[in-house]
Amino acid sequence: MDVTADEPRPWLGRSLPRVEDAALLIGRGRYIDDLGVPPGTLHAAILRSPHGHAEIVSIDPTRARALPGVTAVLVGSDVQAHSASLLVGVKAPIECWPIATDRVRYVGEPVAVVAARDRYVAEDALDLIEVAYRPLPAVIDPRAALAPDAPVLHPGLEGNLASDRVFRYGDPERAFADAAHRVAIEVDYPRSACTPIETYGVVAEYDPGLDAYDVLANFQGPFSIHAVIARALKVPGNRLRLRTPPDSGGSFGVKQGVFPYIVLIALAARATGRPVKWIEDRLEHLAASTCATNRFTRLEAAVAADGRITALTWDQIEDCGAHLRAPEPATLYRMHGNMTGAYDIRNVSIRNRVVLTNKMPTGLNRGFGGPQVYFPLERLMQRIAHELGLDPLDVIRRNLVPRGAFPYRTASGALLDSGDYAAAMESALLQGGVAELIARRDAARRDGRLYGIGYAAVVEPSVSNMGYITTVLTAAERRKAGPKNGAQSTATIALDPVGSVTVHVASVPQGQGHRTVLAQVVADVLGLKPAEVRVVTDVDTAKDGWSIASGNYSSRFAPAVTGAAHLAAMRLRERLAHIAAAQLNVPAVDVVFDGGRVQARRNRDNALSFARVAAASHWAPGTLPSEADTAIRETVFWTPPELTAPNDADEINSSLCHGFIFDICAVEIDRVTAEVRIDRYVSMHDCGRMLHPGMVAGQVNGGFAHALGAALLEEHAYGPDGSLLTGTLADYLIPTAMEVPEPLILHHETPSPLTPLGAKGVGEGNCMSTPVCIANAVADALGVADVSLPLLPARLAQQVHGPEKAPRGKTPVRPAAKEAASERQLFGEGEASVDAPATTIWAMLLDPNALMAVVPGAHAIEKVSDTCFTAEITLGIGPVKGRYRATMELSDLDPPRALTLTGSADGALGFGRGTGQVTLREEAPGRTVIGYRYQAAIGGKVASIGGRLLDGAARVIIGQFFASLARQAGGGGRPAGLWAWLRRLLGFA
Amino acid sequence: MPRLSADCRHMVSFTLNGAPVSGEAEPRMLLSDFLRYVVGATGTHVGCEHGLCGACTVEIDGQPGRACLTLAVQVRGAQIRTVEGLAPAPDRLSVLQECFREHHGLQCGFCTPGILVTLDALLRDNPAASEPEIREALAGHLCRCTGYVSIMRAALAAQQRLGKKTDA
CATH class of the missing domain: 3.30.365.10 (Aldehyde oxidase/xanthine dehydrogenase, molybdopterin binding domain)
Structure with a gap:
């Protein structure tokens, strides 16, 4: 049964044109939103939390249900009635619902689901659902979440710590005691995601006769999640038919996170008796799909005088966001066998803590757990070289797993299947022209330019052991649960x-x-x-x-x-x-x-x-x-036999294959703008046997671009109150063709002995190696010890130019109250002169009804007290019409000299609250100076999608409001009011 | 433009890839939704609805534009060209499409329709576009799979091949 070669065989190893392409190039792809749906299919839209943390006081969907075209509105209690909490992967008293039940814990968390005739009507109905929130303090930072007085997300937990495990391999205490040097590094690794251009999509049907769900979703796996969904829907696995469309518009891990929406849309189909379809929009995606974890890490090495590392101590605090959603905390454990990277280090101790914060729940993302580990590890390698006065390449060389040691069992249990790391590295240095780059750096530095070179050596795991996540459990807990392993x-x-x-x-x-x-x-x-x-x-x-x-x-x-x-x-x-x-x-x-x-x-x-x-x-x-x-x-x-369950010593072969990457990056940082320009990027890969070199190049280039974005541009940014600040692709910056250079890709093939065709994974490695390689180059260019991602010019400018000095002449206005500092705040002050006596102006200010009357679109005005009014206002901004509940209150009355004006508006586009201190001073008879100082907080959608415009523009508008108030009091100018201000403010959405 | 009632559907007719199409749309309906759900031309994709990702780019009266920032009622009577109209025949690819295939200029293909429309117009209107000009045109499109390397190669190859064709 020979395979002989009169044909141009083997086909494998050749870069044939892809069979996928013809359809995709002529617009005949079959993505989820291109497939027909059954007649009568309803379309869903999801109402989402504008708050990072708040109690839900009440939800009233009455008006939304009454809107023609709306079939159903589901709220938390409807979801709870027919489903169970999503499984949580640690032993802790916490639940994980796909929709808020009693409180919201992150901006974008689902609060209600509308099923209607079409998406337009469904979104109209969202505006008619009335939700009263009681905002709670939010916690954003993983270390802050551990503080004894931190706001607690899940009361059952009595804190925000969901898991705390300690591991010990070899004899790290002794290695540290004997070490000539100790070198440590602390890293706050930020959140980012590979953000596919196609968003999530789900079409669900329910068969009441069989009590069975049929779901089409652009889910990517792992199908272990099928069990989680079925359990949540309270049906056996054979009553959950899960299908995927023929084409999917990118995922990179992210589309694993569609599964909570599968549960929600399936329940909407059950509630309506009709098929229900939901396509996520971009704001929903950036706020509430999933992203990689952010992590605080303290890593310390015991180092011999020659740079040889004898032990590592890891302290990792993993931030999984508001819910511990399956398969988390897998991000923290995916690399557990690889905590020594490409190095031969026999003594390791690890403390892994998992915390919950008021941010989007995390999940799969290309590189899964790798960037968070390799950033501290490879930054540490550079720091060791720096602190010991060694060449960073020598430090890497002295620690690499030696050639001939393969298959090599790491201290924490991974089996490195094949490789010749030293040879790959030396080949990269030679072919990548490192000698030339060093000469270039020397020349640049002589000219006073900021030029640096960074390196990263990385082991790229692939084919996860389905049992690695159980390393989070103790050996006793694992014995009770039964072994999990294989793939x-x-x-x-x-x-x-x-x-x-x-x-x-x-x-x-x-x-x-x-x-x-x-x-x-x-x-x-x-x-x-x-x-x-x-x-x-x-x-x-x-x-x-x-x-x-x-x-x-x-x-x-x-x-x-x-x-x-x-x-x-x-x-x-x-x-x-x-x-x-x-x-x-x-x-x-x-x-x-x-x-x-x-x-x-x-x-x-x-x-x-x-x-x-x-x-x-x-x-x-x-x-x-x-x-x-x-x-x-x-x-x-x-399934490969090498993927065994974790043993009682917590050793785990977390992945089957281990590729090797050695990267070289040379950067120049602009002395004026602090922009990072990549002069050269070299990426050496050992991914075993290459099955299709064209696709391997595509994977490396694509992974590199993702990593470049994570290193230089991208972050899911949150304000201290939990506001999401990156709700559009103009705020969450994805690299374009202008930003991505072409890396030099090199290969050194050592086929895996453990896979049938000798291939290893290749798609994720650059997401692990590139962020830290760029950071090492930047640190080298700036001569600094601390660099944090993303390396935005605004951040690097402080290191290039020193801290910014306060502008001369003006004293900045600061918040009056202490708690105000924890919110996303705007401040301003000013004054206006009016030709009227102070008593006239006072009388006008004290007639809120008169102020209210000039607001267009105000209706249902209710006088709560002499100094408090509420109203509903309908605002049309471009094609977007929304309804807001508005309140205005006067307080601290000191007639006719001073008062405080407090206004707020809540609606589908978000919320705004402002407080102004108004003072009246008669500078001459019949002539009054109105002085004002204000502070305002803005949240919800406006903060997520308008943040770029908001700060500057809001200042102008608020200033204009008080100026108009002065004009109106003086009898001149156009009538204006707080509502006009709020209306225009919200108009930025 | 006539005044339209927000609550009514209005007849919208235009030319799509050389053939007349028509359908009803509320004034607020986006061109991207009209193409996809009313006409059934699903080749134009929607990635952000903020005009930022470029996936929905179509040619409107000879100019590339974002279908997600255009209302269907705005293109009454217009000539619209989409990815479905780029190939000379259903079983034959255009030079640009062929070059994308040869150079692996796509992976998931979701951003590809918009990129093809932009590059098709660029290479037609500015056949001698420089590499930086092509790159800049491409900068209006987000691709998450390729890192743009193979897209640039495909575009440059297409430019060269189209140039030869014109010279001949």
Whole structure:
């Protein structure tokens, strides 16, 4: 059964054009929002929290339910009535609902779901749902969340610490006691996400007869989440049919996070008795999909005089956001076997704490856990070199896992399958031209320019062990729960009655070209052309082969899924060889598959067409040599035996394959603008055998661009009150073609001995290596010890220019009250002169009804007291019309000299609150100076999507309000009012 | 432009990729939604609805524009060209599309329709566009898969091939 080579075989290893592309290039892709839905399908929109932390006092959906076209409005209690909390991966008394129940814990948390005739009507209805919130103090920083007086998110927890585990490998105490040096680093790694351009989408149906859900979602796996969804919906797994669309517009881990919405939309379908569809919008995505964890890390090394590291001590505080959502805290444990990176370090201690804060819940994101580990580790390598006066390359060289040591078992249990790290590194230095870069740096520095070089050595794990997450449990807890391990990948190959070949896998690609590569894999085995092999990658859990490990994550396609397909093709070929052998009158071992024919090895003219042999089991099963030779469909499940469960010493082989990356980055920082320009980026990869070099390059370039964004631009930014400040792609900055240079990509192949085709993962490595490599280059350029991401010019400017000096002449206005400092605040002051006596102005200010009357769109004015009024105002801003509840109150009356004016408005676009201290001073008879100082806080959507414009513009507008007030009191000018101010302020949304 | 009632649907007709199309739309309906849900031309994708990602870019009377920032009623009578109109025949790719395929200029393909529309117009209107000009045109589009390297290669290859075609 040789594979001989009269055809241009093997196909594998060649960069064939992708079979996916033709449809995608002509606009015929089949993404979730391109697929038809059943007649009568309703469209959902989701009302979301404008607050980072608040109690829900009441929700009144009456008016929304009454809107024509609206079928149902679901609130937290409706969801709780028919579902259970999502499973939480640690032993802690916390629940995780896909919708707020009694309180909201992050901006964007679902509060209500509307199902209506179309999306436009559904969004109209959101504006009619009345929610009363009682804002609570928020906590944003993971260390602050651990403080004894920190606001507590989940009262059941009595704090914000969800998990605290300590690990010890070797004898770290002794290594530290004996060490010549101790070098430490502290890192706050920020949040970012790979933000696919296609957002989440779900279409759900409910069959009341069977109590079964049928869900289509652009979910990416892992399908362990299927069990979580089914359990939440209170149905057995066979009553949750989960399907994925043929195409998906990028994921990078992020589309794992669609699953809470699957639960919500499924329940909406149940409540309405109709199919319900929901497509997430971009603001929803940036506020409430998922992102990588932010993490505080303190890492210390025990170091010998020559730079050799003898021990590491990790203290990690992982911030999973407002809920511990499955599979978290996996981000913290995915790298557990790799906490020593590419280095031979035998003594390690680790403390892992998981905290909850008022931010979006975290989840899968390209590089999953890697950037958070390698940033401190590789920054530490540079610091060791600096503090010991060594060449950073020598420090790396002296610590790398030595050649010849593979397979190498790390201190915490990972099995590094293959590699020659030193050779790859030296090759990168040579081919990457490091000597030239160093000369360039010397020359630049002589000219007074800021030029730096950074390095990073990284082990890139792939094919996650499904059991690694259980390392968060103690050995006793694990024994009780039963062992979890392995990673079942699956492939099915089917032969139809005309002998054509279809491959099905549950790998759920989002653009990675799985169909192309699998066609190559199977064509090689069966002696066909790739174009003759049809590959199907959409998944239907009701009909397809799948396991909990199915899906597209941990770079498992190339190492694991292609292997399963290869094994399935080999089995099928063996049966086909038996069938052909009988007809060709040769032994099966002498049957050759080549060029679409099945031939006798020694007489190639003695042959049958592949199609004839392949169709035989359909048409003439009676002619088969034996029943066991039936060749119609072959399904293989493959799990590597190396992926064992964590042992009692907490050693875990967290991943099957381990690629190696050595990166070099040279940057120049502009002395004026503090902008980072990448002069050269070199990325050396050992990803084992390359199955499709074009796609490998695509993965490296794409991962590099993500990492560049994370290093230089991107952050999910929150205000101290929990406001999300990055709600559009103009605030959350994704690199464009202008920002991304082309890296020099190099390869040093050492095939993995543990995968059927020798391949390892390659898609995530640069997300691990590149952020820290750029940071090391920037630190080298600036000559500083501390650099934090993202390396925005505004942040680096302080290090280039020193701290900004206060402007001359003006004293900045500061908050009066202490608690005000914790909010996103605007401050201002000014005065205006009016030709009227102070008593006249006073009388006007004291007539809120008169002020209210000039507000356009105000209705339902209610006088609460002499000094307090409420109103409803309807505001139309461009095509967006919204309703707001507004309150105005006068206090601290000191007639006719001073008063305080407090106003607020709450609506779908957010909320604004302002307080102004107004003083009246008669500078001459009949002439009064009105002085004002104000502070205002703005939150909700306006803060998320208008933050860029808001601060400056709001100052102008608030100033104008008081100036107009003065004009109106003086009898001149246009009438204006607080409402006009609020209206215009909100108009920025 | 005639005054439209917000509560009513209005007939919208225009030319899409050379053929007349028409349908009803409320005044607030976006062109992107009209193309996708009323006409059924789902090749134009929606990535942000803020005019920032560029996925929804279509050609409106010869100029690339964002379908998500355009109301359907605004394009009555206009000539609209979308990704579905770029190929010379259903089974044949344009030179630009072919170059994207050869150079792996796409992965998930979601941003690709907008990028193709922009580059198609650029290479038509400015066949001698410099590399920085092409890069700048591309900067109006966000791609999360490719890191832009292969897209630039595809665009430059298409420019060269189209130039040769014109010269011949």
